[in-house]
Amino acid sequence: MIRTVWSALWSQWRRNPLQLFTLMAGLALATALWSGVQAINAEARASYDVAAATLGEGQFAQILPSEGGAIAQETYVKLRRAGWLVSPVVEGRLAGVRVVGLDPLTAPGGLGPVRFAQGADIIPFLSGRGQVFGGAEALDALKGQTEADLILSPDVAPGTVLTDIGVAQRLLDMPGQITRLIVARTQPLGRPDLATVAPGLTLRPPQGGSDIGRLTDSFHLNLTAFGLLSFAVGIFIVNGAIGLAFEQRRPMVRTLRALGMPLGQLMGLIAVELVGLALLAGIVGVALGYLIAAALLPDVSATLRGLYGAEVSGTLHLRPVWWLSGLAISVGGTLAAGAGAMWSLWTMPLLSSAQPRAWAMRSGQAAAVQGALAVGLLAVALGLALTGDGLVAGFALLACLLIGAALLLPIVLRLVLAGAERLAKGPLAQWFWADTRQQVPGLSLALMALLLAMAANVGVSTMVSSFRLTFVGFLDQRLSSELYVTTDSAEQAAALVAWVTPRVDAVLPIQSSQITLAGRPTDLYGARDQATYRDNWKFLDAAADPWDQVAAGAGILVNEQLARRSSLSIGQTVDVAGQSFVIVGVYGDYGNPIGQAIITETVFHDLFPQITAQRFGLRLPPADVPALTRALTDDFGLPAANIINQAGIKAFSLGVFDRTFTVTTALNILTLSVAGFAILMSLLTLAGMRVPQLAPVWALGLTRAELGRLELVRAVLLAILTAVCAIPLGLGLAWVLLAIVNVAAFGWRLPMYLFPWDYARLVLFALVAAGLAALWPARRLARTPPTDLLKVFANER
């Protein structure tokens, strides 16, 4: 009996290979997009964890110099001799590689899940030429830079090499210097205060997770959201395919039950069948996902490196967690999509006839439930928009908004089409509108997918373009000097100022100190009172004459991150090094993870007399830049690496930025393609069922070619209507991303700009996609043999 059931179930797919293909392809695509994104996230996180663990970030308290710079080796020894169990880390960059020197003898347990694959032995590590452990790329970059043995160790974080502190000090030319100290978790009894042993050092408690991990969280959250969105689009397709298959199986189920097959067993077999198909499609999807991830990972790692300085390995590892979760989500998604259909089979009366009603013609009641659900979700979204706070609320809001809008779409479409029908004149037009309205239920899942894909596209591209526009403005504001020069010492700085002052319009010293302001780590800058700042800086919020008040000494400017996180506003007072300042301006500071504040140069020098500027911005006519650059290197003797041309920084920053969103663009295109595929599949499956509906119209005199054209027009029309709904939805999405998610993730709010031409292009693209998807079914219809149409009357049920 069970074999009979299997063969009956299989016959369904044999007769409708397209349906099987739709089901499998939808499921595979959904799984692929989801697991591709997950693979990227997993790879990146694993890289951060290795890096963080290697460097002791996060899990250990650290001691850092309060005023920047390095820690003297004698200070380290002094701390050890006072009973502080600290371990030195020497860190710096050489040939683009992060060189980390550690002391294996004092490094606390748990530092680094780094397995030195081969050649690990304390003796060569600590003596002789020394050893440098790292990945292939990092070691290649160091070839010729060191005499130490280069030892391949793939477990070391990408872009990083590990070596002994002695070797690192030599490599980085930091004799007797230490970058930071890692504080062991357990400390001996009777240890004196840090300040009494080594003043000028700050103890930073364990961060609980790596800095990089937190910084990049929102980026990964964005990717995850994209992955989920893609999966949702895919599941719409799967749901459609399963629903259709089950609808067609009703007579078969009735027959099997009438033959004595217990319903429970039958449902069990169907469930097994679905899980089997889901696993198969899941495997294909995971494989595709791997390809997607492998293709995108280089861009993602470039983005993460550019934006956050996070090193992510460019090669993908197959992690069991990842492919298992890909299969799980494929099976879970299939069961969720099939649950409704299985439920209706379960509740179907034994002897109810297989009604020849069109698949998925929703009853009025079902539409009402769907509408209520949509309105409910949108209400929750509104509530979250008004009251929600934080990243989770932001993403919940996104989910409610998108799903609510998708559920509402068929209802809106039907209302619009019903309106058009009332306005239509002539029988053909009336039939066209009525027939289109009747197609909506069958196409609604595909149209929802299209809606979501387009909305995501509008939303994300609005966010990215707004970000870029703001960013460019911000760069212009910040990089107002034509040249930036760095000196190596205070003496050189003084000499440079003397040398360069007569040659340029203005010299702007750049000097800062790391302080704690309103309880948050902040870079405090001392700015010279100069027209450059007054002319170029734009404030998000400011008192009447911010620069005058700053110049007078009592005013302070803070960046948006600090203002938002510490709830600071204009007119409030804050303390810096024991002196009170009034906040007179809040400025945008994009891309900076920490707080920043600006006071006037003279007060800065009073508070931090030990800090002298070693970096300078030089104002001069742009035409003179090449000549001065040459003079600085040839006459003054400044190394070329210490001179940065403003135009160069801008180009670099924008380059980083544009690469950042390559990934987004790629995912956008993939999602839209999936939606186009959904439309094609829906139209193809509908086409077969439409013959009985079209035959009477044909019989009334419409040619098959005309019918085909009308099919095409209908698809494009529905796509237009969907696009019209998608644009406001996408703008809503962009608003949530910019005003809520971004604020929660980064601490700044981006102004939103509109890009009508981009949207128009997107609509056009969607129409072309829908048109192309409809072309084949329309051509098939136009070429339907008249006998098929006649048969409708001959075989009328």
Added chain:
Amino acid sequence: MNVRVILLALWLPCMAAAQGFAGLGSSSDGYALPAPGYNFQFPADHGPHPDFRIEWWYVTANMTGPDGTDYGLQWTLFRSAIAPGTGSGCETPQLWMGHAAVTTPTDHHVTERLARGGIGQAGVTADPFEAWIDDWQLVGDVGHLRMTATGPDFAYDVTLTANGPLVFHGDRGYSVKSEAGQASYYYSQPFYDLTGTLTLPEGDVTVTGHAWLDREWSSQPLTADQTGWDWFSLSFDDGAKLMGYRLRSADGSAYSVGTWINADGTTDSLNPDEFRAEPGATHTVAGHTVPVEWRVRVPSRGLDVTVAAINRDAWMATSVPYWEGSVTISGSAKGRGYLEMTGYE
């Protein structure tokens, strides 16, 4: 696994498995070797001998609290050269390892420090004498020393005053370790009176007692097949003392040596057969089964005693693990002492 454990794992114990305990059996290429007839020079020889591979400053003490409770104490600084010579700064081949422990009848507190030489974090100077690693110190005159150490759950600060002469083992300080001739330079100061304070989780305890300093350096004190040793420092109530050790070989045989120290500080070297130590009851601690009762005999002196651990759990869970704790002596003589057992895997 973490970097340090791996590096350490590769440092001592792995070598211990392959080449005798703690690398002491590896070859001595390039290192100086002990020779008979060495003329000790003080204070210079209280200081380090960087041309030798390994060296230690090893203090153990038996103490009594105000309520009569027995306490044991250990302060050890090991020097281990990964290449001969001193080098400079971070590039010195001299590594240092400190072990400190306090044993009570119920608890055993132990902690370890590691350091590289050359940067001032650890080292020994002969004149004025100071041996240190991090905040631990053994400082003063060798006749009168202050000794401190701290750990996460204990600390001590004690003063040692010598009331007897230095004692040289073997042939005037040349101590042979095997029939193949492996040897070390080895002298002791077993006559310290001790006063001071132990800081324990229960609170501070004022203690008095006796301490024993061992100084030993060598480049290859063990043969490759010697897997560990059992070392005894016993102080009898009549003022005499006994240092004896038994070097075990992989084939089950043992090489025993000892020094009988009279109450006036004069010594008699015991021939390989004269010092006899036989393991008795065993105890399993941290997965290692060690004999915690011994029958020790020196027939020529009429000595036949049972040596028993005060705290059987005195396992040193350090990067090179071993058992070290205070013992009581009963039988033909009474007293207290220290027992060290290494190489019990």
